[in-house]
Amino acid sequence: MASPATAIPDPSKLTQGEAVVELKGIRKTYYKPDGTVMVEALKGVDLTIRAGEYVAIMGSSGSGKSTLLNLLGCLDQPTEGEYLLRGRNVEAMDDDELSAFRGRTIGFVFQAFNLIPQLTIEDNVAVPLFYQHVDKKKRLERAVGALERVGLGDRVGHRPSELSGGQQQRVAIARALVTEPVVLMADEPTGNLDSKTGEAILKMIEELHNAGLTIIMVTHDDAIAERCERIVRLADGLVDTDTQLRKRRGDPD
Amino acid sequence: MAMSGLKIVARSLRVRAVSTLISAFSVAVAVAMLLTLLTLSRANDRAFEAGTGNADLIVSREPSGLVSVLNTFFYAAAPVDYIDWATFERQLNSPGPRRMPPIALIGDTGWYIPVAIGDSYRGRAVLATTPEFFEKFKPRADGDGWSFAQGRPIEGAFDLVLGSDTARATGLAIGEIVHLTHGAPGPGGQLPEDAHVHTDFDFRVVGILERTGTAHDRALFSHIEGSWRMHASDLGDESARDLETPVAPQHQKVTAVLIKAGGRPGSTVTAAFAPLQSDLTRMTGLTIANPATEVRRLLRIVSNIDQVLIAMAVVILLSSGVSILLSLYNSMATRRRQIAVLRVLGASRKRIFSMVIAESAFIGLLGGLVGVVLAVVAGGLVAQALWMRVGVMLDPSLELVPVLWTLGGTVVLAVLAGLAPAAVAYRTSVAGNLRPLV
Numbered sequence: 001m002a003s004p005a006t007a008i009p010d011p012s013k014l015t016q017g018e019a020v021v022e023l024k025g026i027r028k029t030y031y032k033p034d035g036t037v038m039v040e041a042l043k044g045v046d047l048t049i050r051a052g053e054y055v056a057i058m059g060s061s062g063s064g065k066s067t068l069l070n071l072l073g074c075l076d077q078p079t080e081g082e083y084l085l086r087g088r089n090v091e092a093m094d095d096d097e098l099s100a101f102r103g104r105t106i107g108f109v110f111q112a113f114n115l116i117p118q119l120t121i122e123d124n125v126a127v128p129l130f131y132q133h134v135d136k137k138k139r140l141e142r143a144v145g146a147l148e149r150v151g152l153g154d155r156v157g158h159r160p161s162e163l164s165g166g167q168q169q170r171v172a173i174a175r176a177l178v179t180e181p182v183v184l185m186a187d188e189p190t191g192n193l194d195s196k197t198g199e200a201i202l203k204m205i206e207e208l209h210n211a212g213l214t215i216i217m218v219t220h221d222d223a224i225a226e227r228c229e230r231i232v233r234l235a236d237g238l239v240d241t242d243t244q245l246r247k248r249r250g251d252p253d
Numbered sequence: 254m255a256m257s258g259l260k261i262v263a264r265s266l267r268v269r270a271v272s273t274l275i276s277a278f279s280v281a282v283a284v285a286m287l288l289t290l291l292t293l294s295r296a297n298d299r300a301f302e303a304g305t306g307n308a309d310l311i312v313s314r315e316p317s318g319l320v321s322v323l324n325t326f327f328y329a330a331a332p333v334d335y336i337d338w339a340t341f342e343r344q345l346n347s348p349g350p351r352r353m354p355p356i357a358l359i360g361d362t363g364w365y366i367p368v369a370i371g372d373s374y375r376g377r378a379v380l381a382t383t384p385e386f387f388e389k390f391k392p393r394a395d396g397d398g399w400s401f402a403q404g405r406p407i408e409g410a411f412d413l414v415l416g417s418d419t420a421r422a423t424g425l426a427i428g429e430i431v432h433l434t435h436g437a438p439g440p441g442g443q444l445p446e447d448a449h450v451h452t453d454f455d456f457r458v459v460g461i462l463e464r465t466g467t468a469h470d471r472a473l474f475s476h477i478e479g480s481w482r483m484h485a486s487d488l489g490d491e492s493a494r495d496l497e498t499p500v501a502p503q504h505q506k507v508t509a510v511l512i513k514a515g516g517r518p519g520s521t522v523t524a525a526f527a528p529l530q531s532d533l534t535r536m537t538g539l540t541i542a543n544p545a546t547e548v549r550r551l552l553r554i555v556s557n558i559d560q561v562l563i564a565m566a567v568v569i570l571l572s573s574g575v576s577i578l579l580s581l582y583n584s585m586a587t588r589r590r591q592i593a594v595l596r597v598l599g600a601s602r603k604r605i606f607s608m609v610i611a612e613s614a615f616i617g618l619l620g621g622l623v624g625v626v627l628a629v630v631a632g633g634l635v636a637q638a639l640w641m642r643v644g645v646m647l648d649p650s651l652e653l654v655p656v657l658w659t660l661g662g663t664v665v666l667a668v669l670a671g672l673a674p675a676a677v678a679y680r681t682s683v684a685g686n687l688r689p690l691v
Contacts, residue, residue: 070684075597096601103599110687114594118264127261131599175598187687 019084020183020214021072023047026081028067041067043237044081049216051182054209056225057218059234066187068234069218073185074102086182103128107176107184111191113168115160115175122147122156125175132179146174150204166197173204184208186217190224202227261595262611265588272580273616280577280620283570284663285627290566291655292632294559296647297639298552301327304467305544307391309363309526312336312510312533318542319551324370325509326544327468328378331371331436332508336539338367339502341510349532358529363515364389367507369480372433372451377419379433379473381480384408390511392465394545403427404460410479410496413456416472417464418640430455433475435487454483466648471640481505570663574670577616581609581674585681592678593686602679609675610668617667621660625651 028042041064049055059065070076071083074090083090085105090098115124125143134142147153150170152163160168169189176184186205190198202224209215217228225231226245233241266273305326313321314334323329345365346354359365366389369381380386387406391398399406404427407414415425425431433456436448456475464470478500485493485504492498514525526543533541585592592605600608632649639647 067684073597075687076682076684096603099596099599099601099604102597108597112687114590114597114687116261116264116591116594118268119261127595128598131595131601131604179599 018051021049022084024082026078029079054215054229056228056231063234064237107181109186109189111188121171128179146178150174183214276577276580277620279573281623283573284624287566288628289631301548303393308511309514310512319547322547335506338505360515363513365512381475381477392467400463402461407476412459414460414474416470418470420461574666578670585677589686592681593683596683606675606679609678610671613667613671617664621663
C-alpha cells in the first residue's frame with residue numbers, strides 16, 4: 001500500500017503545538033418543543049487540542065461524546081461557551097463562511113462510511129473539492145491521487161457498492177484527506193469493520209498521525225483508545241479524565 | 254452550477270427515477286394540453302378568418318348569415334333553399350333605395366359570382382360556379398388567388414376541377430370522367446336518403462388545384478351551367494341536354510352569391526359593402542351577410558369554450574406542480590442523511606437549497622420539453638381529425654413564443670414547487686442525521 005504520508009497538509013500552515021481546537025465553557029442543552037429542558041448533554045467543557053495530537057474521546061452512551069464531536073466538527077452550535085477552531089471563533093461565522101472553513105480545516109470519517117452510492121468513488125472523493133470551487137480537471141486529478149494514496153488507485157470507476165467495507169472506509173479516508181485538512185475527525189471509524197480490516201484502517205490513521213496530522217477519534221473500544229497519545233473521558237456532560245498516555249509527537253524528550 | 258453539482262442532482266433524480274418520471278409526465282401532459290389548446294385555438298381562429306376568402310358579402314336564402322358562411326365556405330351542409338338567379342340579377346340591376354341599382358355599388362372593380370352546392374362525389378361536396386370564381390375569388394382572405402397544380406379552370410359546362418386533397422384522396426387524374434351524386438354529404442360524409450348518381454352526365458376532370466389550406470381543398474368545382482342542365486333534365490326538361498339552348502330561367506338555381514364590392518373610386522371597401530348590404534336586404538328579402546363579421550361572431554362563441562379549456566389546462570399544470578412538490582418533499586425524509594453528508598463535506602445551506610431547486614427545475618424542464626413533443630403530435634392528430642370531420646384546415650405547428658412562455662412558466666412553477674422541499678433540505682440538521690446507523 002502506498003504511504004498515505006504524502007497526503008499531509010503543508011506543515012508550514014501549522015505551528016507544532018498550536019491550539020487547533022479550543023473549547024471554553026461549552027454547554028449544550030437540548031430543549032423539548034415546549035421550551036423545557038430535555039437534556040443537558042454538555043455542562044461546561046474546557047478542552048484544548050494542539051496540532052499533531054492523537055486524541056481519543058471516550059465515554060459511555062449519554063456521556064455527551066457524540067454531542068462533543070458534533071460541536072468540534074462545527075456540525076452543531078453550542079448553547080453557551082466559546083469554540084475557537086484554529087483561533088477563529090466559529091460562532092461569528094455565517095453558514096457560507098463556516099461551511100467553507102470547516103471544509104478546508106476538518107476531514108471527517110464516519111463509522112457508516114457515508115459515501116454517496118450514486119457516484120463513482122473518485123467522484124465521491126472529489127465532492128469536497130467541488131464545494132471549494134476547485135476546477136473539474138484538478139478535482140479529478142486530486143481525487144484519483146487521494147485514492148492512490150489509500151491504495152485504491154486500481155478501483156477508480158467503481159461504485160461504493162462494488163467495494164468491500166474496508167475499501168469503502170479507505171475511500172472515505174481519501175475523501176477526508178483530499179482537501180488537505182488540519183484535523184481528521186473519526187467517529188468510530190472501525191465500528192463497522194471486522195478486526196482485520198479495522199486494524200488496517202487504524203494503521204492508516206496512525207501513519208497519517210505520524211506524518212503530522214491532528215487526529216481526534218471517538219471510540220468506545222479501550223484497546224483502540226490505548227493506541228492514542230491522549231484519552232479524554234467524558235462522563236455526565238463533563239470531562240471526567242484527561243490522560244496523557246505518552247508524550248506528544250514532536251515534543252522534546 | 255458546475256458539473257459535479259449537476260451530477261449529484263442527476264444521479265439523485267435517477268435513483269428516484271419512477272417518481273421523477275411520474276412528476277415529469279404529469280407536467281408533460283399538462284404542458285401538451287395547454288400548448289395544443291393554445292395552438293389549435295389560434296390556428297382555428299386563423300383558419301376560420303382566412304377561410305372565407307376575399308368575398309365582402311354572401312347572399313343566400315339560409316336562415317342566418319352564419320349558416321350560409323358555414324355551408325358555403327366550409328361545406329358544413331347542403332343549403333336547404335335556393336335563390337332564383339335570374340330574379341336576383343334583375344334586382345341587382347333595378348334602381349334601389351338610393352335611386353341607383355345595387356350593381357353600381359359593386360362597380361367595375363367588384364364582382365358577383367353564383368355558387369350552388371348540392372351534389373357530391375364520393376362524399377365530397379361539389380361547388381358549382383362560373384369560371385370567374387377562379388379568376389376573381391381568392392380562397393384565403395390572407396393569401397393569393399388560386400393556382401393550378403395541373404390543368405386549367407373550368408370552361409365548358411361539364412368541366413370539373415379538383416381541390417388538392419380531393420385529387421390526392423380520389424386519385425383522379427386530368428381527363429378522367431366522373432359521375433356526380435345528387436345530394437351533398439353531411440359533416441360525417443354520409444349522403445341523404447334520396448341520393449342518386451347522375452350517370453347520364455359525364456363530367457371531365459380538367460384541372461387540379463394547389464393546396465390552399467382551406468376547406469375548398471376537399472371540394473370539387475363544376476360549371477354551374479352543367480349543374481343547371483343536369484337538374485333540369487332530372488326534372489324532365491329534356492331540352493336542357495342541348496348545350497345550344499340556353500338553360501330555362503326556372504332551372505337557374507343558386508344556393509349563394511358571393512359579392513365583392515368595388516365601390517366608387519376613392520371610397521373604402523368597408524364603405525362600399527355596407528350600403529350594398531342594406532340595399533340588397535331591403536330589395537331582395539334574402540339573407541345577406543358579411544363573412545368576416547359572421548366568422549367573428551362564431552369565434553366569440555367558441556372562444557368562451559376555449560378559455561374554459563385553457564383554464565382547465567392551467568389548473569392541471571398547477572396540480573402537476575403540486576405533484577413535483579410532493580415527490581420532492583417525500584424524498585427529503587430518505588435524503589436527510591445524504592444532505593447531512595454533503596453539508597459535512599463543505600456544502601453550505603444555500604448550496605443544498607439550490608440543489609433541490611435545481612432538481613425541481615429539471616423535472617419541470619424535462620416535463621415541459623416532453624410536453625412540447627406531445628403537443629406537436631397531439632396538434633397534428635387533432636388537426637387531422639378536424640380536417641377529416643369538419644373540413645377546417647388547421648396549421649398545427651407550434652409557435653415559438655407560446656412554447657417559450659409555456660416552458661418558462663413551467664420551469665418557474667417547478668422552482669416554486671421546489672421551494673418547500675428545498676426549505677426542508679435547508680433546515681436539515683447535520684449532526685442529527687449522520688449518526689443513525691444501520
